[in-house]
Amino acid sequence: xxxxxRPPRPKAEPPRGFRDHFGSEVAERSAMLDAVAGVYHLNxxxxxxxxxxxxxxxxxxxxxxxxxxxxxxxxxQVDEDGDWLALRYDLTAPLARVFAQHRNELPAPYRRFAIxxxxxxEKPGPGRFRQFYQCDADTVGSxxxxxxxxxxxxxxxxLEAVGIPRGDYVIRLNNRxxxxxxxxxxxxxxxxxxxxxxxxxxxxxLDRLGPESVRSLLGEGRxxxxxxxAEGAGLADSQAGTVMEFxxxxxxxxxxxxxxxxxxxxxNATGKAGVAELRGMAELMEAGGYGPDRVVIDPSxxxxxxxxxxxxxEADLTFEIRDEKGRPQQFxxxxxxxxxxxxxxxxxxxxxxxxxxxxxxxRLLAALRAKGRSSGESAGPVVVTVMxxxxxxxxxxxxxxxxxxxxxxxVYLGNPRNFGNQLKYADRRRSPxxxxxxxxxxxxxxxxVKDLALGARIxxxxxxxxxxxxxxxxxxxxxxxxxxxxEILDR
Amino acid sequence: xxxxxRPPRPKAEPPRGFRDHFGSEVAERSAMLDAVAGVYHLNxxxxxxxxxxxxxxxxxxxxxxxxxxxxxxxxxQVDEDGDWLALRYDLTAPLARVFAQHRNELPAPYRRFAIxxxxxxEKPGPGRFRQFYQCDADTVGSxxxxxxxxxxxxxxxxLEAVGIPRGDYVIRLNNRxxxxxxxxxxxxxxxxxxxxxxxxxxxxxLDRLGPESVRSLLGEGRxxxxxxxAEGAGLADSQAGTVMEFxxxxxxxxxxxxxxxxxxxxxNATGKAGVAELRGMAELMEAGGYGPDRVVIDPSxxxxxxxxxxxxxEADLTFEIRDEKGRPQQFxxxxxxxxxxxxxxxxxxxxxxxxxxxxxxxRLLAALRAKGRSSGESAGPVVVTVMxxxxxxxxxxxxxxxxxxxxxxxVYLGNPRNFGNQLKYADRRRSPxxxxxxxxxxxxxxxxVKDLALGARIxxxxxxxxxxxxxxxxxxxxxxxxxxxxEILDR
Numbered sequence: 012x013x014x015x016x017r018p019p020r021p022k023a024e025p026p027r028g029f030r031d032h033f034g035s036e037v038a039e040r041s042a043m044l045d046a047v048a049g050v051y052h053l054n055x056x057x058x059x060x061x062x063x064x065x066x067x068x069x070x071x072x073x074x075x076x077x078x079x080x081x082x083x084x085x086x087x088q089v090d091e092d093g094d095w096l097a098l099r100y101d102l103t104a105p106l107a108r109v110f111a112q113h114r115n116e117l118p119a120p121y122r123r124f125a126i127x128x129x130x131x132x133e134k135p136g137p138g139r140f141r142q143f144y145q146c147d148a149d150t151v152g153s154x155x156x157x158x159x160x161x162x163x164x165x166x167x168x169x170l171e172a173v174g175i176p177r178g179d180y181v182i183r184l185n186n187r188x189x190x191x192x193x194x195x196x197x198x199x200x201x202x203x204x205x206x207x208x209x210x211x212x213x214x215x216x217l218d219r220l221g222p223e224s225v226r227s228l229l230g231e232g233r234x235x236x237x238x239x240x241a242e243g244a245g246l247a248d249s250q251a252g253t254v255m256e257f258x259x260x261x262x263x264x265x266x267x268x269x270x271x272x273x274x275x276x277x278x279n280a281t282g283k284a285g286v287a288e289l290r291g292m293a294e295l296m297e298a299g300g301y302g303p304d305r306v307v308i309d310p311s312x313x314x315x316x317x318x319x320x321x322x323x324x325e326a327d328l329t330f331e332i333r334d335e336k337g338r339p340q341q342f343x344x345x346x347x348x349x350x351x352x353x354x355x356x357x358x359x360x361x362x363x364x365x366x367x368x369x370x371x372x373x374r375l376l377a378a379l380r381a382k383g384r385s386s387g388e389s390a391g392p393v394v395v396t397v398m399x400x401x402x403x404x405x406x407x408x409x410x411x412x413x414x415x416x417x418x419x420x421x422v423y424l425g426n427p428r429n430f431g432n433q434l435k436y437a438d439r440r441r442s443p444x445x446x447x448x449x450x451x452x453x454x455x456x457x458x459x460v461k462d463l464a465l466g467a468r469i470x471x472x473x474x475x476x477x478x479x480x481x482x483x484x485x486x487x488x489x490x491x492x493x494x495x496x497x498e499i500l501d502r
Numbered sequence: 503x504x505x506x507x508r509p510p511r512p513k514a515e516p517p518r519g520f521r522d523h524f525g526s527e528v529a530e531r532s533a534m535l536d537a538v539a540g541v542y543h544l545n546x547x548x549x550x551x552x553x554x555x556x557x558x559x560x561x562x563x564x565x566x567x568x569x570x571x572x573x574x575x576x577x578x579q580v581d582e583d584g585d586w587l588a589l590r591y592d593l594t595a596p597l598a599r600v601f602a603q604h605r606n607e608l609p610a611p612y613r614r615f616a617i618x619x620x621x622x623x624e625k626p627g628p629g630r631f632r633q634f635y636q637c638d639a640d641t642v643g644s645x646x647x648x649x650x651x652x653x654x655x656x657x658x659x660x661l662e663a664v665g666i667p668r669g670d671y672v673i674r675l676n677n678r679x680x681x682x683x684x685x686x687x688x689x690x691x692x693x694x695x696x697x698x699x700x701x702x703x704x705x706x707x708l709d710r711l712g713p714e715s716v717r718s719l720l721g722e723g724r725x726x727x728x729x730x731x732a733e734g735a736g737l738a739d740s741q742a743g744t745v746m747e748f749x750x751x752x753x754x755x756x757x758x759x760x761x762x763x764x765x766x767x768x769x770n771a772t773g774k775a776g777v778a779e780l781r782g783m784a785e786l787m788e789a790g791g792y793g794p795d796r797v798v799i800d801p802s803x804x805x806x807x808x809x810x811x812x813x814x815x816e817a818d819l820t821f822e823i824r825d826e827k828g829r830p831q832q833f834x835x836x837x838x839x840x841x842x843x844x845x846x847x848x849x850x851x852x853x854x855x856x857x858x859x860x861x862x863x864x865r866l867l868a869a870l871r872a873k874g875r876s877s878g879e880s881a882g883p884v885v886v887t888v889m890x891x892x893x894x895x896x897x898x899x900x901x902x903x904x905x906x907x908x909x910x911x912x913v914y915l916g917n918p919r920n921f922g923n924q925l926k927y928a929d930r931r932r933s934p935x936x937x938x939x940x941x942x943x944x945x946x947x948x949x950x951v952k953d954l955a956l957g958a959r960i961x962x963x964x965x966x967x968x969x970x971x972x973x974x975x976x977x978x979x980x981x982x983x984x985x986x987x988x989e990i991l992d993r
Contacts, residue, residue, distance in 0.1 A: 021559040023602035023849040026587050029553035031600055037549035053905050055883040055912025055931075058528035062520035062633045063554060063589075063619065064576070068512040085555070085587070087578030089623065096517050096576070098554075109522055111514035118930040120915045128554065132580065142553050153915035157894045161915070164898075298895030299902060358514040392546040403648045404789030407655075411790060414544050421546025424611045424644035424652070439609040440546075 028135025029142055035389040040376055043173050044126050044146060047370060050169040051124035051148045054161070059123040061105040063130075067095040069108045071357060085132045085141075098130035102147040103354065103367065110151045110365075111358035120152035126372075140373075147348075149367025151355070156288050159322040159350055159366045160295040166326055166346055166368050167305045174379055179330045180345075183309035186289050187319050187349070189272055190214075190257065190310075192282020196275070197253040199246065208317060209244035214258055215315040218343060222255065229254055260310040265293045268308045288322060314347055322366065323349030332381040342378045346370040390464075391440035392419040393496060397427035398449035409446055409458070409492060416493045418500065437463055444496050448489075457486050462499050519626025520633055526880040531867055534664050535617050535637060538861060541660040542615035542639045545652070550614045552596040554621075558586040560599045562848060576623045576632075589621035593638040594845065594858065601642045601856075602849035611643035617863075631864075638839075640858025642846070647779050650813040650841055650857045651786040657817055657837055657859050658796045665870055670821045671836075674800035677780050678810050678840070680763055681705075681801075683773020684748040687766070688741040699808060700735035705749055706806040709834060713746065720745055751801040756784050759799045779813060805838055813857065814840030823872040833869045837861040881955075882931035883910040884987060888918035889940035900937060900949070900983060907984045909991065928954055935990050937983070948977050953990050 025031060032040070048058070067086050086097035099105050102125045110121060126146045135141055148165055150158040163182050170180050190211075199206055213228035220228075227233035229251040232243035246254065253275065260271045269290055276282025289308055296306050306324075314323040328342040348368035355363035393413055395406045406422045413420035423433050437445045447459035461484045487495045516522060523531070539549070558577050577588035590596050593616040601612060617637045626632055639656055641649040654673050661671050681702075690697055704719035711719075718724035720742040723734035737745065744766065751762045760781055767773025780799055787797050797815075805814040819833035839859035846854035884904055886897045897913045904911035914924050928936045938950035952975045978986045 020849055020851065021562065021599075022557070023560065023599050024557075025553055025560075025599070026555055026557050026585055029555055031553070031604075032549075032551040034548040034550075037551045038543075041549075052529075053908075053910050054901075055885075055910060057525040058523075058532075059525075060523040060528045062516055062522070064517055064520055064621070064633065066513070066515075066517050069514065069516075071512065085578065085580075087576065089576075094517055108512075108514050108516070113522075118927055122912065122915075130555070142555065150915060155894075155915055157898070157913065158915045161898070161913070295895055295898065299898050358511055360511065394546075403646075404786055407648070407652070407786065407790050410545075417544075419544050419546060421613065422648065422652070424613075424641060424646055424649045436609055 026141075028133075028140055030140060038389065040144070040372065043376060043379070044144070044372065046172045047146050047169045048124060048126060050165060050172045054122075054148075054165050054168075056122040056124040056148050056165075059106070059109060059125050060127065061099070061102075061109055061125070063098055063128070064096050065099055065105055065108065067097045069358075070097050070099065070104050083131055083133055085130050100131055101129050102127065102145050102369065103149065103351070106147075106149055106151065106367075107354035107365075108358065110363065111355050114355075114359070114363075120150050120158065122148070122150045124148045144372035146370040146372050147367055149348075149365060151365040152363060153366075154352075154364040156291050156322065157295060158364075159288075159324075160292045160299075162348065162366055162368050163292070163306055163324050164296060164299055164301050166324070166348075166370070167301055169370065170326060170346075170375075173375065175328065175375075177304060179382075180305075180326055180328050182306040182324055182326045183312045184289065184292065184306055184322065184324045185308065185310050185312040186285040186322050187313070188281050188285025188288065188321055189276060190285075190313060192276040192279040192285055193253060193257040195279050195281060196277060197246070197250040199250060206244045206246070209242075210246070210254060211313055211317065212315055213244065214254070214311065214313045217258060217311050222259070225258070226251060226255055258311040258313075261308070265303060265308045268310070269293075272310060285321070292322060314349055318351045318353060319349040320352045321350035323347075324368070326370075328378050330382065332378075342374065342381070344371070345375045345378060389441075391437075391442040392421045393444045393446065394433070394437040394440060394442045395420065395422045395446045396430070396433045396437075397423050398430070398447065400427050402448075402453075405453075406448070409448070409489075413493060413496060416497070418493070418496060434461075434463075444499050446492070446496075452486070456489055458489055458492060459484055459486055460492075460495050460499070464499065464502070517632075519624075519631055521631060529880065531635070531863065534867060534870070535635070535863065537663045538637050538660045539615060539617060541656060541663045545613075545639075545656050545659075547613040547615040547639050547656075550597070550600060550616050551618065552590070552593075552600055552616070554589055554619070555587050556590055556596055556599065558588045560849075561588050561590065561595050574622050574624055576621050591622055592620050593618065593636050593860065594640065594842070597638075597640055597642065597858075598845035598856075599849065601854065602846050605846075605850070605854075611641050611649065613639070613641045615639045635863035637861040637863050638858055640839075640856055642856040643854060644857075645843075645855035647782050647813065648786060649855075650779075650815075651783045651790075653839060653857055653859050654783070654797055654815050655787060655790055655792050657815070657839075657861070658792055660861065661817060661837075661866075664866065666819065666866075668795060670873075671796075671817055671819050673797040673815055673817045674803045675780065675783065675797055675813065675815045676799065676801050676803040677776040677813050678804070679772050679776025679779065679812055680767060681748065681776075681804060683767040683770040683776055684744060686770050686772060687768060688737070688744040690737065690741060697735045697737070700733075701737070701745060702804055702808070703806055704735065705745070705802065705804045708749060708802050713750070716749070717742060717746055749802040749804075752799070756794060756799045759801070760784075763801060776812070783813060805840055809842045809844060810840040811843045812841035814838075815859070817861075819869050821873065823869075833865065833872070835862070836866045836869060880932075882928075882933040883912045884935045884937065885924070885928040885931060885933045886911065886913045886937045887921070887924045887928075888914050889921070889938065891918050893939075893944075896944075897939070900939070900980075904984060904987060907988070909984070909987060925952075935987050937987075939980075943977070947980055949980055949983060950975055950977055951983075951986050951990070955990065955993070 084097045084100050086095055088095050128142050129145050130142050167182055194207060213225050217225050224233055228243050229246045230243050232241055234240045256275055260268060262268045262271055269286060272286050293308060312323060312325045325344050326346040327344050331339045331341060334340050346368055350366040352362055352364045395410045397406055410420040410422050443464045445461040445463055452458055465483045575588045575591050577586055579586050619633050620636050621633050658673055685698060704716050708716050715724055719734050720737045721734050723732055725731045747766055751759060753759045753762055760777060763777050784799060803814060803816045816835050817837040818835050822830045822832060825831050837859055841857040843853055843855045886901045888897055901911040901913050916927060934955045936952040936954055943949055956974045
């Protein structure tokens with residue numbers, strides 16, 4: 012018998028496209044989510060936490076890529092003849108399932124918010140992960156555009172609550188009915204579902220590819236830089252022209268944009284209904300103080316998802332940041348949503364009007380970091396070092412005293428033999444202060460307090476005066492521990 | 503060609519064993535997790551959020567049931583020759599992977615906390631779910647029992663922080679080395695892994711089955727109430743007797759328990775080391791003020807998991823609650839943990855000492871609810887009703903005014919035609935106040951304020967005087983809206 016090989020050691024890494032978040036990064040995101048949840052809640056939205064796992068049947072397939080509807084989801088069969096389960100790919104599909112299930116007990120309309128990770132089985136790439144957070148607010152059961160306007164206003168408040176000041180973002184508003192009217196006008200009937208789908212996804216690429224490429228995609232198709240050919244919608248020149256007029260219909264103010272849209276859609280009933288909805292939403296929002304400095308009508312926004320039926324909206328950050336080579340970059344979209352009236356119907360057969368928003372948490376966090384509004388770093392705990400391992404109880408008592416005063420503190424738990432290692436540890440922990448007490452200090456009832464933050468500042472070039480006035484290490488009676496540590500932390 | 507049937511409608515329900523959480527239930531858990539995270543952080547632990555998904559290879563199999571090591575996990579293959587991925591079944595296995603991966607950058611020792619859902623592919627049952635929260639704190643890289651003692655003290659602080667007062671819980675402490683010593687003494691060598699495993703899991707059932715059943719499981723086996731036979735460890739009477747002596751070794755105080763354990767293990771080196779560790783931990787904790795009112799040595803605690811190597815501990819709630827039939831029930835264990843020194847070794851070949859705790863969030867929350875310390879219910883928003891749908895902007899302005907004063911408020915977004923439905927909606931929302939403004943009120947610059955909470959109290963039998971002094975509905979100038987609503991909310 013051949014000698015069995017020992018199994019190889021497992022690789023210590025997450026699956027491709029997944030990542031870990033550490034320390035203050037977690038705290039930072041959590042603070043941001045709390046701020047958004049606070050705005051949602053204040054506006055009457057109720058929290059909902061559905062499970063990460065749904066049946067494939069309940070989840071359905073609403074991911075944008077209609078050519079491969081079953082792709083993009085992590086799914087598995089529980090056992091040989093068990094259910095097919097899947098990780099949720101967004102928070103909207105589970106909402107539809109929950110509302111259909113509990114529609115008799117839930118208030119109608121039902122305003123709900125949900126925050127949590129979603130999963131996509133997509134090819135990972137730079138900045139593209141297979142697990143990421145979403146933070147959604149939706150209103151189910153109201154056909155009124157007041158519900159859509161409210162979602163946009165809540166989104167605006169949420170962005171300001173996390174630290175994006177007015178002027179650094181804009182919510183762009185459009186309406187699918189206008190687009191559908193334009194396609195009717197262009198002679199592309201509702202039956203031409205495939206072509207309409209390509210038109211939708213082509214317009215959605217406007218920000219990234221520019222108008223010329225979109226024009227190609229509306230017609231014969233387009234060969235990209237890598238030489239790959241993307242088939243077009245096959246529209247005739249006049250048809251494509253009408254669509255281009257539509258997406259370029261934004262004017263200097265909402266009134267002018269609405270007028271331009273009215274011209275394009277002419278007498279088309281669907282298109283006129285869409286324009287009326289846009290006008291109504293803009294009026295409601297202006298009445299609420301959400302004017303064009305926060306929300307503008309922009310016909311180039313269509314949102315890729317096929318299920319939107321009326322108003323669609325998108326929040327863009329308007330400030331520039333520089334990439335590592337100093338080139339200006341725009342952050343673009345950090346949130347998007349719209350009205351979808353068919354999702355609950357899958358379960359109940361009855362159409363239920365719904366509208367909602369999804370905030371891309373990780374992009375928003377990256378934007379805040381790029382603006383320097385979130386450092387991503389925070390100070391570590393005070394470290395009580397260990398000079399004498401028989402006195403662990405006394406060291407723990409010191410840490411405990413500091414904690415009772417609300418100061419984050421810990422005792423060094425590594426091998427205490429090498430004191431230099433203890434200070435290196437405190438450094439790696441980004442500790443502001445180290446406490447030292449050997450037998451000499453015990454005998455005199457004192458401790459040594461070492462200001463590690465000052466040490467770091469000195470290394471970065473503090474003045475000699477600062478160095479002299481604030482000694483980086485001093486001795487104090489054990490009873491003064493809390494007040495002297497606080498002095499350092501308050502500096 | 504046969505006529506294609508329309509596909510049946512999907513069932514609107516979560517997969518078996520999964521559930522949804524609504525409204526204040528979510529807020530309540532989130533507040534509890536924040537309180538625990540606050541204690542962990544104050545003690546120097548750093549947040550870590552690893553993904554829900556790991557490779558099967560990295561995750562390994564450490565679930566308690568050694569007979570079916572691959573069961574209990576949701577796993578799938580990404581594509582035909584892709585990786586096998588799985589949902590994490592606890593937060594410890596991912597920690598081992600993260601520490602192995604980042605050991606050169608992480609501080610050593612590394613104190614980390616993690617909060618999040620885990621998944622088990624187990625048969626669901628009453629109170630048994632396939633997704634549940636854990637809330638862990640671990641210290642990796644310290645062999646010192648000071649690290650174990652710290653974990654127990656942090657656990658104690660965390661329980662008190664969420665609202666379990668001292669006296670309503672106890673942390674029971676034991677040490678695997680003592681058990682291993684006892685098994686040596688009983689003549690069950692370390693080679694008898696299968697028998698040792700059965701002994702471990704049998705002792706773990708003591709609380710549930712009682713000593714007689716455990717005694718049977720140590721010997722020939724046991725037939726349960728349903729007639730199923732569970733094979734025993736096959737210990738001889740004298741061996742089983744020694745094990746029973748061990749698990750019943752708890753005495754009136756820690757000193758007496760330690761003495762009794764010393765008698766049982768005699769000169770066995772492993773057992774003596776275990777007793778010394780127990781003594782050392784008890785001393786450290788007593789020095790920190792964590793005496794027997796919070797932590798006691800109890801040899802009947804072993805924790806089922808095979809990977810523990812030293813101290814093990816468990817937090818039990820000691821108060822009684824009544825079930826729906828009025829029968830007294832004990833909540834039992836809400837947290838458990840211990841020292842495990844081999845988990846990182848799988849990746850690196852080097853043994854890394856580690857110790858930690860996992861809090862069962864859902865059980866703890868259920869306990870708080872049973873004690874009436876958490877209501878699970880909270881008031882809804884103020885509802886601004888809609889008397890005239892052309893005045894939505896004005897109604898939204900009222901809601902906005904209330905929100906700016908920090909009062910949760912919303913405008914009714916359903917069909918406003920039936921006013922009774924609006925009040926039913928407010929009722930379902932548990933709204934404390936409804937605001938009403940029709941054309942009559944507009945003309946006079948006033949609003950009607952309806953105290954819905956009072957309405958509910960009157961229905962529950964408020965006095966006639968209360969009813970007269972606090973009219974359930976009154977009129978006030980629009981400018982007084984905030985102050986008059988606040989009056990009601992403050993009652």
